[in-house]
Amino acid sequence: MVDEKKDRSSEELEGRRVFKDPETDKDCYISAPTADDIRGADWQYSKTYTKSLVEGITTSAEMMDILMRRGVIGPEFEQRQRELSDNLAAKVLELQTTTKVDEKQMLAMEVANAREELFNWNQRLNGPMSNTCEQIADDARLEYLTSRMVEHEDGSKFWESYEDFLKERSQALAIRARFEVMLYLQGLESDFMEQTPEAVAMKEVESELKRKATKAIEELAKNQEKEDREKAEQKVKLEKPKKKRTTRKKSTKKSSE
Secondary structure, eight states: OOOOOOOOOHHHHHHHHHHEEETTOEEEEEOOOOOOHHHHHHHHHHHHHHHHTTTTTTOOOHHHHHHHHTSSSHHHHHHHHHHHHHHHHHHHHHHHHOOOOOEEEEEEEEHHHHHHHHHHHHHHHHHHHTTTTHHHHHHHHHHHHHHHHOOOTSSSOOOOSSHHHHHHHHHHHHHHHHHHHHHHHTTTTGGGGGGGHHHHHHHHHHHHHHHHHHHHHHHHHHHHHHHHHHHHHHHHHSSSOOOOOOOOOOOOOOOOO
């Protein structure tokens, strides 16, 4: 790791995205790539692509042909993909238009299931395509940019070179840094999964349930307080001493004749 600090303006340093090191919980920062960083990443892409091709890794076009011949993808695959996409869109629309808490909770779960079903179906294509020359080279490009874009708070680089990133012993940090840089480059926030319609709906449901629970607890406390007060008043009435009535006895004297 590097201790060198670049001359950077305070505004530039403050404008960076931050994430936590999974092991040390320290802040890590992401800065925008420079032109030199992008050139280096493109060069790394080209080298990795050529190496993969020489070693016999299939290209994306070749993999598509293989999957088509084996019937993994084709008209039926695309039709089912459209059906799942339409189903997800319909569920999302239904979720966004409902106002009832019970329906919102149920529809949020249905949207999550529909999204997972579409993701699993797309993996029939995305899984094999992740092992092509293009995807392997793209992964190398992302790793190179990660080694250049992740910094300490003072602006110094986490890794002196791309090779140092590849030698990083903390796999948790390397994976998290790569993931955060990927989101940054795609224009997505770190919590983008929490901003999906179903996630937002579940937060609203949770908030409403908490509000109702709080109200119920307050009502219960008021009723209990009222009951305790009435019992106390009743007890005071029962324990209050009663005044004894004193009656004078009339003395009867026998009249003497």
